[in-house]
Every structure is written in structure tokens, then in C-alpha cells.
Amino acid sequence: MNPSPVIGVLALQGDVREHLIALAAADAVARPVRRPEELAEIDGLVIPGGESTTISKLADLFGMAEPLRERIAAGLPVYGTCAGLIMLAEKILDPRSGQETFGGIDMIVRRNAFGRQNESFEAGVTVAGIDDGPVEGVFIRAPWVESVGAEVEILAEHEGHVVAVRQGRALATSFHPELTGDHRIHALFVDMVRAAR
């Protein structure tokens, strides 16, 4: 068997630690990534939950945004949760001034679409391609996907809103599997990274 793939977690801000733990549990070698040169050493990348405005700003400041955009466009497998989903969108419906995404998935997203923290919730989510029942969906000030292009596969919806999508080697969820003990979505991503090697 091939050695485990090396998967980075973009460690500018957010719940990096939880993703590192989930990836390790799904048999990947996981490491935090903060600098452009560290991108050369990874087979795949997770963009964690956090504040998308902060992540976008820090990525710009430290020269990560452009190299990331290029690597993703060139086929680097990526998985984004919550703020990470926003960063993978081609377009944000209501961006803050100057907020730029990395792209990777042909979709338009709405930030904080499910509401503020008092509306944050947990619910089971049935995800296409994930066997053995619904995953535990933890939605925190979560975005949803407003619309998708023809190449994008919708993997899950919650109350009529798209909350999980895949386009080629890019995967994104509105919710946070890394905050649960259920690592099936991380395992799916690790499989995507293996297949891409």
C-alpha cells in the first residue's frame, strides 16, 4: 500500500487542531500549513472553520492567497468547512470589502445564511456517498450554497438549502464534521487525495 498522504490544514486562524485530529484518525499524515513554501510538501489541503474575513485577510498579507489559488486551480485536492466552504466559492453573495476567495468550486455562497450564533444548531445530515446513516451536522453561524454551476455535484441539503458539494477534487461542507467524533467525511476526503496521487 502507498504511504499515507500528507494533508495540510491551513493554519492562519480557526479550528485547525480539530481537523488535524480528524485527518490523523482517517489515516492521513496531517500538518499545519501557514507559509507558501509549505504548500509544496502536501498532497491535499483542508481549509478549516474560522472567520472567513480574517482568513482571507491573513492569506493576502502573508502571500498565501495567490499560490493557493494556483495550486487549487492546478488540481490540489481541497476540503473546506464553513469558512473554508466560503473560501472555495467562486463568488460570495455578500462579501466584506476586499474579501477575496481562493475559488475551486463553481458556486455562489451566502455567509451566515442560517443566522447568528443563537440560531446555530445541530442536525443529522444525509450526505451522498457516505454510508451508514446521516452524519452529525454541527452548523455554527453557517453559510449555505446559494447556487452551483453544472460541474458541481450537490451532496447534501438541509431544509432545502445546499450544505455539501463536490466538484472534482474539491469538497466543501457548511457544517463542521471536525467537531464530532464522526470522521466519515474526512475519510472521504482522504480517499479523494489518494485517488489524485
Added chain:
Amino acid sequence: MSTTPSVSPQSPETGTARVKRGMAEQLKGGVIMDVVNAEQAKIAEDAGAVAVMALERVPADIRKDGGVARMSDPNMIEEIIGAVSIPVMAKSRIGHFVEAQVLQSLGVDYIDESEVLTPADEVNHSDKWAFTTPFVCGATNLGEALRRIAEGAAMIRSKGEAGTGNVVEAVRHLRQIKNEIARLRGFDNNELFAAAKDLRAPYELVKEVAELGKLPVVLFSAGGVATPADAALMRQLGAEGVFVGSGIFKSGDPAKRAAAIVKATTFYDDPKIIADASRNLGEAMVGINCDTLPESERYANRGW
């Protein structure tokens, strides 16, 4: 208190421990800034703050003005909520659960039951399980942190000494919490019962900390951070993020200092970046030497 609730596909559930604690997980590695109006809130957001704390007076002014410090005007909090897209926190007095109810009704994203305001109850903190909105609370040691978590706090910040611009108390309190956690790691099961008694904290939480080697909730640092190096120091000492109160908007160039503290918080282990972030920031807030503060003016002594 369980962090592994069962799946309930049919009925979305709000206000769970996982949703409250998970919110704080999203703030990690970030800077939460005190702001007193919408204009400051926008400066903070533009600088890369992960959240803002809406309050009427920053702690340095509360010290200067004296008198009773209370929850902020709802109008002011709503203006700030309307001005930014990042989460907005606001402070209630210790034990003033009605102020907390008001803040929840305004839709703030986190409530800080804070020693910076004048306590409303000298015996009881608020029952934080009763709220959908999550709470952050201050602590000077592990026992205090665990008592707050037992009351429902979903995030802890080491207290430091707010409004002084002096990081010494922040260091003391964070070291104290980290040292006590490290000590618990070395205990066997027999010793944990006595440890719980000494800490005046529930045994289950003490056992959980001993197993995890960390608090079951996110731990930030607060109270006295004024420079990029201060923020990086707290991160290197083990804080998962920092609150900056008076340090930013009581300085010469708030926008520049705010952005510099954000950079240093992310690259807390890279002295070159911290050095660059520290250049030409203008005047820092003046600061107060904590050893000249009378006991009655030490906010960290409030709460128990």
C-alpha cells in the same frame, strides 16, 4: 455537559454544548477587540479581528471614571451588530442574569460575564446553562475556570488585569492555569478526588481535564495585552487566542496596531514577523504598574 449528543435528523437543536463550545473553536488563533462604537468595530474587522466586544467604555476608562460599570446601551450594541459581519460579544455584570437575558434578546453571539463590570452578586455567577447564547468567563486559576465551566461557560479567558496595559497579570493567570493542568496530568485516579476537593470543582470536570491535558473548552488570554509581542507571548504560553481591550483604541494609531497584533497572534512563533509587526506603531497606551494598584481596584479579584 456531554460533548457527544446523539444525532437527531428531524429536529435541529440550538444552544447545545457542542454548538456553544464549537463557536469558540472557530475563534482560535484570533484576536477579539474591545470597541465602543460602530466606527471602531469596522476598524477592528478591517484589521482582521475574529470578533469584537461591544462595550460603552474600555477598561482603562472604567478605571479612570470610577463609579458602577454596567451592561452597555442596547442601541450601541445593535449599531455594532449592524456594522460588522464578524461575531459580536457583549459584557454582563457577574451574576446579573437579567443583563444576560437582554444581551441574548439583542442577538449577541457571545456573552462575557465580566469582572471588568461591577459585580451584581457577590456570591453567585449566572446559570449559563439557561441560555442559548454561549458565555465566556474569566479565571485566574484552574479551579475558577472549572467552576465557570460547571455553570455553563463555553469558553474561558485568563483574566489578567484589564485596563492596565500591563501583561504581567495575564502571564501570571495563564501560567497558573497551565501549571495546574500539567500537575493534574501526573495524578492517578485516587488523587483526582482530592484534587477536585482542593480545586473546589466537580470531579467529572477535573477527571476530564486530567485526561485531555487541556480545558474542555477554548482558553484565550485577556487583561493587559498592549503590543504584538504581548499577544505572541500569550500564544507561546499556551493561549489559543487573545482579547485586547484598551490596548488598541487607547493607542496612537489603532488601525495599524490592531493589524499588527493580528499578525503577531497568527505568527506568534516567528520573531521576524513579530519584529516587522512591531515597527512604527506610534504610542502604546500608557499603562499602569500592577503592584501600585490597590487591592480594591484589582478587577481580577472579582468573581470566585
